[in-house]
Amino acid sequence: MSGPGRPGRLVGMKITRVRMVTVSLAAAVAAGVVLPASVPAFATTRHTVCDGAGVDASGMRQAMAGLPNTVATSAQVRVTTPGGCWTGLSGVADLRTEAPVPANARFRIGSVTKVFTATVVLQLAAEHRLSLDAPVQRYLPELLPAEYPEVTVRQLLNHTDGLPSPALPDDLEWILAHRYDRWTPRQIVRDALRNPREFEPGAKQHYTNMGYIVAGLLIEKVTGRPYAQEIDRRIARPLGLRDTYVPGADPAIRGPHAHGYQVVTREGVTSLIDVTNWSQTLTPASGDMISTLADLDTFTAALFGGRLLPPAQLGEMFTLPPVKDVSGGPATHSAGLEATTLPNGEVLWAKSGARYGYSSAIGASRDGRFRLVYSVTSTDAKGEGQMSTAEGIIHAALAMR
Template structure:
């Protein structure tokens, strides 16, 4: 256990997120030695150094894959389970959280390209009576988080259920339906007039999952599986639905539990992700996410009109701006596209240049005394170097 005074603030925040350094020595698993030389491609030595520092102070496990100039580098650091010396698998699977939203948005845009729906259709058109102001909110508003609908994970009733590690553990096997999740926002007014402002809301993508089902007759996971996962051959990616376990190699995720004046890790690897549904249930790998975003950004998944729609940017006032299911930001003068994600015990981020030539996907299990953000930013600036 570690001192309560030094508990990583983002570990504690992770109990409600959908947004012990020094316990064990970091066990580095770098790429082949031939990849640790200077020259074209990724700065392998620099990236590995960041991963080792990351795992030494802010995460129990971290893994990353970088594509650059036709070269691929994979690195890991830390341990796959606290209390063991088992290394992190470079091909390990992890919960990807809100990265799910890019997959859901892609399916919706594909349906728009097939004229099975229109982005300016209202919620009321597809889900009559589901949202009080549904006749004023469009699918485009949902995709871009300009609907004004409250984020269900930010509501008081939800936070009363999932406010502590013990509560999360108690509910770890509960199955939630989309309509039960929507009920958390039933009494909440809109935050703003639809289309006039921006606020991230997981509720938007719960609704989009239902729209996909209404438009196709199939669950969103079936449609995403057929249209994306099988089409791109993404063997490590799945929508687990109600299944709590992660198949294949994977690192364990943890939440902090207070025990007196100490903090102990609670293993939350096994968890029913239906509480996130279409907003965050995805399990994937670094290789699969790089493959998906490269295909998406280079036009392999959408028709030209929808490709243009995909990248219509709305400013947010945050570190990133938002398109349709995509975050976008500038790093060293280069525009990047991707998404980050977090769910109990796991966090990930994936970024791709417009051409798909340079990419970074990193996943980690937060645990330690430091903030993970400086490490993820260092990975970004090292991967996407000044042109």
Template sequence: MRRKGITAVAITVAAMSVAATLSSAAASSPTEPGPSAAVAERVPPNAEAIREAMAGLPSAEATAAQVRLGGKGGRWSGTSGEADIRTHRAPKGDERFRAGSITKTFTAAVVLQLAHEGKLKLDGTVQHYLPGLLPAGYPEIRISQLLNYTSGLPSAGLPADFDWQYAHRFTAWDHRELVRRAVGRPMEFTPGTRQHYSNIGYNVLGLIIEEVTGRSYEREVRDRVIEPAGLENTYSAGDDPRIRGRHTRGYQTVKAGDGSSRLVDVTEWNQSITWASGDLVTTTADLERFSSALFRGRVVPKPELKLMFTVPDVPVHNPDGDPAEDEKATHTSGLTRVEVGKTVVYGKTGGRYGYLNGFGATEDLSRTLVYSVNSTDAKSETPTAVVGRIIEAGFRE
């Protein structure tokens, strides 16, 4: 199932409304902390709009939010809600959280560095670098097609419902086995002809990184991206289900058969099920620092960086719809291109249960935004309204 990105969130925000009640687990809070802010320098003109966008937490849709604004208009950071609804601890703005699919941008950066160094070729094939991984009947799939989601590889096919996922939250998944589960099914489309956003291609890229370097994926991300960019609070979680250091806790709303609902704490979760497509832990400050370094060409060399700002000219994979109504692709090699009003933004979103995050910026970094929202339904196909409000306020003219 195709994830809804920040495009869909921005479009639907006007029609969204915040639910009026909390589940019983969160409603017992005697206080309702309002957004707090720490001003680093000149305050951007849209800071107050952001403050209003994330006011009123905790609520039925989210328990906390951390936001950072930057660019030519100045810098601002703010928080809202409770980092832990049991203790009612307010977030300070430097708490760690699960980055989800923002991990893909880090994976893409490593692959593009390796391409620049001549250690792999972007027009090289999966069959060349990982012989035997894909079925013999599959067509050749290029590294570049994995990067921009045009490979046609089927998704892993694991159950997507929360109950199954929650029951397996401490499972340590073998990365090759996850790929094998996927490729036991037919290709979705001819490589290079359509775009389908999914995790499978980036997990294959993780395997390719290990094959061509002879080192672990986690070490390559650390040595090539995390440490050079000075990201002191970012790391690959591996099989550790915990989040190290101070962090926001994540919650998922679970409905019972009688219509009632409760919040389930989903903070502890083994992220090997996502690995190179979604296992990073980070902070908003680190993501701000990373995106600034990335866009300035300090993470990926500028010749390869162009691919991160290039959307392939293909339609979105639409197996059930009318081909005449196909959407145009929006994802690049590691980023997503979005129009928020008249502003063109490049960035990446990521969601794991309990955590819904994103970073985005204009290509010249005149406008930047990073957010982490502890959504109580982070994997829903319906966008969380507070996230939409934050994005709209962050890039409004």
């Protein structure tokens, strides 16, 4: 489960082997919804050059073609290069009506939320309202047990805090049955701390939601305002992000959007369940936000361009901790982002997110001149490995650079 107990699988710039969802189109039925046996005419990619000529998007059109299929029902992509900007939509927004994906459709961004949360915490550090080297216990003295070792604010942001996660059932049927449950951040932390810590703070890196759930509480303690208000006040409104918001306990996606679906097999019958409406209270400040391609691109450009953070704090987003990941490899997560080294040695910085029905990501070169934003309504967004449509989009975007 991609709550505090199990982080969402990354579908970002890292290219790995694909685990295909092997289900026939005819078998993908849920509550009367049937995937079309052939791709309707309106499912072909619609595209516009948004910032000038000079972008060859032929590979991207091919990567997005053929939707809906067994692994995804729609895709939205925005690629910015020094030569221009390209936006494409493909697939359907609703399997019942076969309506096309609306322009500027909203979607769940999952763990891309962490980039927003990290930005606010780093802004507070720049304002000297908190210190990244100070223990969390200084600001939230009653959150962690008295005997708990000191966890610094920086360790929350770069996933070296060692905080445990709640032990929750990993059964899909249980998850679906409890998708409207409401959680509070302190309830999540309290349940998590029943488990032993994973490692001494600062000793290793393990990507989970827990550090960011605590970071959300930290924002509220330091500012005296809800985390959602600070996201809106400090980022969304100054940048004009009119379609970006924290849903709170509202399980719906407000405004135009594509439906999300999850593949389920019951008694030998494989079907798709509409999972568009889903409470995101289990991932506060770590995976709950909603946005659009245009808003995420604007945010990414502003962030990488230094409009949201001074140089010292922005540097935290491009600095990896000198520790090993729990898997034994090098740390790849900074404060909010993840580093991926391309074969030519260039490092790209990205963040992906997965909520049931939705896979999304932002990524950019360090100078921000190359940027990628996508959302794919994956039929198994929390599955193992890369989802083929997202992988094709990533490869095509890299070829457009």
